[in-house]
Amino acid sequence: MKVLNDQFFLLFADLLLVIHVLLVAFVILGLLATFVGYFLQWRWVRNVWFRLVHLIVIGIVVIQSWLGVLCPLTAWEMALRRKADQAGYEGSFIQHWLQSLLYYNAPDWVFIFAYTLFGALVLVSWFLVRPKR
Numbered sequence: 001m002k003v004l005n006d007q008f009f010l011l012f013a014d015l016l017l018v019i020h021v022l023l024v025a026f027v028i029l030g031l032l033a034t035f036v037g038y039f040l041q042w043r044w045v046r047n048v049w050f051r052l053v054h055l056i057v058i059g060i061v062v063i064q065s066w067l068g069v070l071c072p073l074t075a076w077e078m079a080l081r082r083k084a085d086q087a088g089y090e091g092s093f094i095q096h097w098l099q100s101l102l103y104y105n106a107p108d109w110v111f112i113f114a115y116t117l118f119g120a121l122v123l124v125s126w127f128l129v130r131p132k133r
Helices: 002-040 048-067 072-084 094-100 108-128
Strands: none
Touching: 002 048, 002 094, 002 108, 048 108, 072 108
């Protein structure tokens, strides 16, 4: 029974990791798509809901970094891995590669600066590529 529980926790942790990577991809690719779409005249990049969600997501990331708060997805994933008695990040194939993409070792100030700069770019994009209703 413990093995089944551990496998469930690890599967759920991997699922959270996939969601986390998709969220990061949305933020990064969303900004790229906004500027590329402006030049290629893609109407969807001016969709107010897409742009608002994009701005809110990066805003949350920036605020968390300023406050020194760990991302809830990261905290939840780590808690699930601990529950499954998995000490480190040596796990499934998906886990190994997605974590390699998502997590880096650097001082906190590097992340705070990067998130703030990226958040500022997203905010600037709001004014350069105006959303439309």
